Amino acid sequence: MTARIIDGKAFAAKVREKVAGHVARLKEEHAITPGLAVVLVGEDPASQVYVRSKGKQTVEVGMNSYEHKLDADTSEKDLLALIDKLNNAPEVHGILVQLPLPGHLNEDLVINSIDPAKDVDGFHISNVGLLGTGQKSMVPCTPLGCLMMLRDYHGSLSGMDAVVIGRSNIVGKPMAQLLLGDSCTVTIAHSRTKDIQDVTRRADIVVAAVGRPEMVTGDWIKPGATVIDVGINRIDAPDKGEGQTRLVGDCHFDSCAEVAGAITPVPGGVGPMTIACLLANTVTACCRANGLSEPEGLTA
Numbered sequence: 001m002t003a004r005i006i007d008g009k010a011f012a013a014k015v016r017e018k019v020a021g022h023v024a025r026l027k028e029e030h031a032i033t034p035g036l037a038v039v040l041v042g043e044d045p046a047s048q049v050y051v052r053s054k055g056k057q058t059v060e061v062g063m064n065s066y067e068h069k070l071d072a073d074t075s076e077k078d079l080l081a082l083i084d085k086l087n088n089a090p091e092v093h094g095i096l097v098q099l100p101l102p103g104h105l106n107e108d109l110v111i112n113s114i115d116p117a118k119d120v121d122g123f124h125i126s127n128v129g130l131l132g133t134g135q136k137s138m139v140p141c142t143p144l145g146c147l148m149m150l151r152d153y154h155g156s157l158s159g160m161d162a163v164v165i166g167r168s169n170i171v172g173k174p175m176a177q178l179l180l181g182d183s184c185t186v187t188i189a190h191s192r193t194k195d196i197q198d199v200t201r202r203a204d205i206v207v208a209a210v211g212r213p214e215m216v217t218g219d220w221i222k223p224g225a226t227v228i229d230v231g232i233n234r235i236d237a238p239d240k241g242e243g244q245t246r247l248v249g250d251c252h253f254d255s256c257a258e259v260a261g262a263i264t265p266v267p268g269g270v271g272p273m274t275i276a277c278l279l280a281n282t283v284t285a286c287c288r289a290n291g292l293s294e295p296e297g298l299t300a
């Protein structure tokens with residue numbers, strides 16, 4: 001079997017189009033422009049690239065983008081003061097603090113100081129609790145993007161066996177909650193799971209979010225299963241020339257694609273959907289803040 005490729009890049013473009021439509025309506029009918037503030041502490045080059053692309057896409061869909069770049073040695077007090085300012089700024093509907101933060105900053109403390117209504121990453125403890133109890137919340141962007149692609153491909157996910165590989169707070173755990181919310185039978189596998197291939201081989205849906213390049217190979221996959229590859233790993237590619245690199249997922253694409261029914265590529269899969277969902281969450285937060293009906297099809 002050769003898997004159908006789920007084109008995250010094209011899907012993300014459709015999500016952005018929907019977002020742009022809602023933004024235009026908010027401007028015309030309510031004179032409101034959704035605003036997203038992104039806070040970057042330090043100068044990690046990969047983070048800078050990512051923040052730049054978020055800012056560009058935010059403006060492209062008609063929203064306001066506010067970028068705050070702080071020195072790597074910024075004190076916790078100063079960072080918390082900035083977040084407090086953004087929490088109280090009416091033109092800011094979404095706040096994202098780029099992770100990871102430099103080691104001297106307490107990530108949990110910083111994230112939990114964001115107004116939960118503006119927490120477009122969905123990492124605030126209050127949003128985590130709301131999601132876990134099936135209440136309306138801000139949903140983390142990467143799992144939301146994965147859910148959108150799965151729903152689009154399968155229609156209903158009800159009764160499917162889903163295995164999430166990885167138990168992180170930003171992907172694995174919220175992904176499992178969302179799949180459970182769509183009535184999947186959910187297993188979370190991780191580095192200590194025994195006979196992990198036997199666990200994944202039972203799954204109709206495998207979501208790989210471990211951060212280990214090409215760990216999941218075709219023999220881990222049940223024929224016809226859907227594989228969502230969350231990993232974005234940069235590895236050396238001496239075949240492309242000295243010092244060259246390439247992006248690969250947590251799944252070994254060629255062997256998985258031979259067995260799976262459908263698979264997301266890296267790049268061009270989950271990554272673009274993550275940014276599209278960040279924009280979607282910002283519009284959702286803006287509508288909620290103004291007591292307006294929420295955009296359909298952009299939330300979980």
Ligand SMILES: Nc1nc(=O)c2c([nH]1)NC[C@@H]1CN(c3ccc(C(=O)N[C@@H](CCC(=O)O)C(=O)O)cc3)C=[N+]21
Nearest residue numbers: 050096097098099100121232267268269271272274275
């Ligand atoms: N608070 C916070 N929220 C985040 O959502 C967050 C974060 N911090 N810190 C960093 C990671 C990383 N991340 C990516 C999103 C999209 C691509 C993406 O679109 N990647 C392209 C490839 C890009 C390339 O070519 O390098 C793709 O997969 O096709 C990558 C990485 C969000 N993150």
